[in-house]
Amino acid sequence: ATTAPLTFATTRNPAPASAETREAVLADPGFGKHFTDHMVTIDWSIDEGWHDARVEPYGPLQLDPASAVLHYGQEVFEGLKAYRHADGSVHTFRPERNAARLRNSAHRLALPELSDEDFVNAIRELVTIDEAWVPAAGEGKALYLRPFMIAYENFLGVRSAHTARFMIIACPAGSYFSDPTKPVDIWLSEEYSRAGRGGTGAAKCGGNYAASLLPTNEAYANGCEQVLFLDAAEEKYLEELGGMNIVLVGADGTVSTPLSDSILPGITRDSVLELVEAAGHRVERRRISIDEWREGVASGEIVEAFACGTAAVITPIGMLKSPHFTIENPRVDADSLSMRIRAKLTGIQNGEVADERGWLTRL
Ligand code: PLP
Ligand code: COI
Numbered sequence: 001a002t003t004a005p006l007t008f009a010t011t012r013n014p015a016p017a018s019a020e021t022r023e024a025v026l027a028d029p030g031f032g033k034h035f036t037d038h039m040v041t042i043d044w045s046i047d048e049g050w051h052d053a054r055v056e057p058y059g060p061l062q063l064d065p066a067s068a069v070l071h072y073g074q075e076v077f078e079g080l081k082a083y084r085h086a087d088g089s090v091h092t093f094r095p096e097r098n099a100a101r102l103r104n105s106a107h108r109l110a111l112p113e114l115s116d117e118d119f120v121n122a123i124r125e126l127v128t129i130d131e132a133w134v135p136a137a138g139e140g141k142a143l144y145l146r147p148f149m150i151a152y153e154n155f156l157g158v159r160s161a162h163t164a165r166f167m168i169i170a171c172p173a174g175s176y177f178s179d180p181t182k183p184v185d186i187w188l189s190e191e192y193s194r195a196g197r198g199g200t201g202a203a204k205c206g207g208n209y210a211a212s213l214l215p216t217n218e219a220y221a222n223g224c225e226q227v228l229f230l231d232a233a234e235e236k237y238l239e240e241l242g243g244m245n246i247v248l249v250g251a252d253g254t255v256s257t258p259l260s261d262s263i264l265p266g267i268t269r270d271s272v273l274e275l276v277e278a279a280g281h282r283v284e285r286r287r288i289s290i291d292e293w294r295e296g297v298a299s300g301e302i303v304e305a306f307a308c309g310t311a312a313v314i315t316p317i318g319m320l321k322s323p324h325f326t327i328e329n330p331r332v333d334a335d336s337l338s339m340r341i342r343a344k345l346t347g348i349q350n351g352e353v354a355d356e357r358g359w360l361t362r363l
Pocket of ligand 2: 078079080242243244309310311312
């Protein structure tokens with residue numbers, strides 16, 4: 001059934017951050033630390049459906065200790081960015097893809113589904129009221145948007161909640177990694193898996209990230225910033241990193257990436273593959289074993305690897321470390337395919353390269 005788009009009631013923050021505070025944050029935003037003045041909330045109940053859409057001052061939630069999300073992790077989220085162009089306008093990148101993925105995630109977690117239109121309108125509401133928080137053009141920064149949905153029923157029975165809440169918060173964001181000029185080193189988790197067949201691997205739900213934290217600590221302890229997961233069944237095939245997809249580049253320009261139904265279908269990865277395919281590269285979506293990568297680098301057939309995602313953008317992978325071996329990617333220079341594709345993608349997002357595919361939505 002189609003329902004009319006929701007309308008949003010707005011309560012302006014009576015005490016927004018001062019311009020001075022905001023400018024200080026925008027000068028050095030980091031990632032996920034400083035939030036804007038407002039947030040979006042839309043409530044859902046099994047009887048009323050989506051209702052009470054609103055923009056309010058950013059602030060803490062009141063959660064009953066029996067709230068289902070605190071016990072059974074019934075939660076999904078998204079991540080996308082708003083980019084400022086040189087003419088001052090603000091755009092998001094393929095937001096309808098995030099809307100569709102949120103619906104897929106919600107379906108898997110037995111949460112209600114929100115329409116594309118309500119999702120994009122909610123983004124527009126928040127970015128419009130907090131426009132001053134969108135970083136200036138040309139600095140490699142953007143406003144990171146975090147839509148999420150939680151079970152919001154006070155009930156300890158293990159069943160899907162009858163009430164839920166969708167929200168969006170936003171934070172100015174620079175680089176996700178500690179040193180954006182350096183390739184990232186990643187750690188191969190030999191002990192832990194991220195997701196198995198039939199599980200929640202393809203959904204963007206908090207539980208997947210909770211499961212990645214212990215192996216990520218192991219990565220940190222070994223001087224790496226991300227963990228690489230292999231498939232759970234055979235412990236042999238590349239899946240993805242804790243918070244990004246992985247792509248390998250061959251000496252002949254072939255671009256390959258794992259095919260798996262237990263990884264997050266990344267919008268950045270999809271866009272990258274479409275761009276490189278259009279530029280004449282062969283693109284392979286298939287199972288790739290860790291041995292194939294290792295042997296490919298040793299024989300010179302594989303020359304680059306990169307991580308990609310909204311937060312990570314495109315970051316070359318320097319080294320893969322494991323308890324038993326390392327893989328050192330030979331190419332991490334500025335003229336690598338990773339860096340060229342990064343320039344093209346960020347050029348589109350920032351309005352410096354023509355948006356031939358209609359990927360941008362002006363807010
Ligand atoms: N894989 C995981 C586990 C992620 O958290 C992300 C980031 O959202 C991605 C892949 C990349 O997805 P996207 O490019 O849509 O941001
Ligand atoms: C994103 O890229 O949007 C994510 O959610 C991944 C996380 C590492 C922040």
